[in-house]
Structures are given as structure tokens and as C-alpha cells.
Amino acid sequence: MPALLRQLAGLGGCTHPIRLDGHRIEYDLNTRTGEIGNVLHHLDSSSLPAGHLLVRCNNRRTTRCAACAEVYRRDTFHLITSGLRGGKGVPERVAAHPRVFATFTAPSFGPVHNRPTGQAGSVRRCRCGTVHDQDDPALGTPLDPDTYDYEAAVLWNAHAGPLWRRFSTYLRREVAKRAGLAQRAFREHARVSFAKVAEYQKRGAVHFHAVIRIDGPEGGDTPPPAWATAELLTDAIRAAATAARVDGPVIDGRAHTFTFGRQLDVRTIRSA
Ligand SMILES: [Zn+2]
Ligand SMILES: [Zn+2]
Incomplete structure (x- = not known):
């Protein structure tokens, strides 16, 4: 029982651990000659208390595994906040880089x-x-x-990812244009960094929240160029979000095209 408890404790409360079958052998290696020596450790999954090697499921959904989803939620929190104020390997200077918080919605389906x-x-x-x-x-x-466009609503979720990628390409282009730089020269001057999360709205449509930041050419470690302002970034985001579109399938003679909704909210993040 104590051995089983030890094994389960390592799962951090995961309710759907993945059960692995197999074995692992660690050998002593002579780093000078490259010769493999004695067996240091041998692990056989069937000899473990649970009969398997158990690993966390790492699912991000609370409905699937509350414990793993919570770990993911906290990791995401740290990832986003370190991108805002530095820390966890990100320099503190990023807090002074031009940054905005933007929300991209789905269009109306009725x-x-x-x-x-x-x-x-x-x-x-x-x-x-x-x-x-x-x-x-x-x-x-x-x-x-009877009139709600269910077909487009379902297809929107499937195309939101490609639409975001299109937007991020356009955004770099729009920022470069406003800085008076050619596309190719842009990466020698600045970098556009994102942290994005997708959420479901009540109506079931995916929408995105993103922190978007302008850094110097080497990312957060380098100062952004003088032309980089939150106003320029906001203007470029609006232009890129309006221009972004992705063609979907043709269903029963109807050609689907996807764009973001008209409700685009961009707010400047002013302090750390
Ligand atoms: Zn889990
Ligand atoms: Zn109502």
C-alpha cells in the first residue's frame, strides 16, 4: 500500500493517468571509451504497484481531468505574466516594450x-x-x-486556427509597412511576439484573446526600435484583422469564407 500511494502521489491528482507497459534499463557508460558497462537500474512496468507505469494525462480540459487542467491553467498564467512583466527567463525590460491586449471575435451567425x-x-x-x-x-x-447559420458556425471553429495564422502573417506585414520597412528587412529591426488563448463564447464559437508585443530583432532581450509604439501596433492589428480571410469548403453549392467578427477590441497595456 505505501508503494502504491507513492506511485499515485507522483500523479498530482490526475484522474485519468496513462498506463504504460514496458521496461527501461539504464547502463553505466564509460564516457571516455564509449563502452557500455553494468546495468545500473532496471524498471519493469509490471513490477510496479499499480501494474503499470502511470503518467499524467496532461489534458487541458477541466471536464476531462480537473487536476491536469489546473496545472495547465497555472502554467499558462505564468507564461502570459512573464511575457508582460518579465521573469521565468524573460527579461524584465519587456514590461517597457509596446504591448496590447486584443480580443478577436467570431462573426455573427444569427x-x-x-x-x-x-x-x-x-x-x-x-x-x-x-x-x-x-x-x-x-x-x-x-x-x-430555423434561420441560424449552424453550418457556418461549425465551420468557423474549424477555420479559426488558419485564420489566426493568416492574421499573424498580415500583422508583420502591416507593422513593417507602417515602419517604412520592406518585409525582408523587417526581421533585422523588430519581432512581433504573441501569447494567444482560444476560448468558447456562450454561443459555442471560438474567440481569441492575445497579448501582442513588439520586441527588438532578437526578441525580448533587445529593445524595440524607436518607431514601435502601441498606437502603431493597434493600427496594424486593426488592418491585419480586417484583411485576414480564409476560404472554407464549398457545401451544397455554397462557398464559405471566414473572417473575424466586426467586434475587435484592442487595449494598450501601459504598465508592468
Ligand atoms: Zn490528468
Ligand atoms: Zn432571450
Whole structure:
């Protein structure tokens, strides 16, 4: 029992560990001659208390494994915050680089039940005439399921990744253009860095939040050029997000094309 507890303790609460079968042998190696010597350690998965070698599932979804998703959530937090204020191997100077926080939404596929908030956080009526409760399951569902564009809504999620990649290519181009630099010369002057997360909106559509930063040519270690400002970056993001589009499949004679929604929110991050 103590051995089993030790094995389980290493999983950090993972509820769906991966069970590995196999063995591992470590040999002594003579680094001078390259000769393999005696067996130092032998591990056979079947001899372990659980009968297998157990490793964390590392799933990012709380619904699959709450413990592993929490580790991922904390790692992401540190990754994002170190990109904002330095730390964890990132120099503190990045806090002085031009940075923005941007939100990219999906386009509309038809009206959905929502909970519009007015001044001072007051909740207004939905278009259906009801004031929806915060956890009303109707929120995000179509007002009219017969006219809601489900096909485009589903395809949007599948194309959001390629659309983001297109956007990031355009963004470098737009920043270079505003700096008066040719595409090829740009990387000798500056680098555009991202930290991006994808989330589901209530209506089930993927949207992105991103911290976007301009660094010097070697990244966070090098100062950004004098022309690099949050205003220039914001302007370039707006132009790149508007221009980005990805062609989807043709279904029943209908050609799908995907763009970001019109609601693009870009805010300057002003201090560490
Ligand atoms: Zn897990
Ligand atoms: Zn409603």
C-alpha cells in the first residue's frame, strides 16, 4: 500500500493517468571509451504497484481531468505574466516594450439569446423580451433556430486556427509597412511576439484573446526600435484583422469564407 500511494502521489491528482507497459534499463557508460558497462537500474512496468507505469494525462480540459487542467491553467498564467512583466527567463525590460491586449471575435451567425449589460452593470432585456439569469441555459442559443447559420458556425471553429495564422502573417506585414520597412528587412529591426488563448463564447464559437508585443530583432532581450509604439501596433492589428480571410469548403453549392467578427477590441497595456 505505501508503494502504491507513492506511485499515485507522483500523479498530482490526475484522474485519468496513462498506463504504460514496458521496461527501461539504464547502463553505466564509460564516457571516455564509449563502452557500455553494468546495468545500473532496471524498471519493469509490471513490477510496479499499480501494474503499470502511470503518467499524467496532461489534458487541458477541466471536464476531462480537473487536476491536469489546473496545472495547465497555472502554467499558462505564468507564461502570459512573464511575457508582460518579465521573469521565468524573460527579461524584465519587456514590461517597457509596446504591448496590447486584443480580443478577436467570431462573426455573427444569427441573433442569440443574450444578457446585454447597461451602465453600472445593470442587465437589460434580451431581444426575446426576457431578462435572462446569468446561468440560464438559453444564453447563447439561437433566437430563431430555423434561420441560424449552424453550418457556418461549425465551420468557423474549424477555420479559426488558419485564420489566426493568416492574421499573424498580415500583422508583420502591416507593422513593417507602417515602419517604412520592406518585409525582408523587417526581421533585422523588430519581432512581433504573441501569447494567444482560444476560448468558447456562450454561443459555442471560438474567440481569441492575445497579448501582442513588439520586441527588438532578437526578441525580448533587445529593445524595440524607436518607431514601435502601441498606437502603431493597434493600427496594424486593426488592418491585419480586417484583411485576414480564409476560404472554407464549398457545401451544397455554397462557398464559405471566414473572417473575424466586426467586434475587435484592442487595449494598450501601459504598465508592468
Ligand atoms: Zn490528468
Ligand atoms: Zn432571450
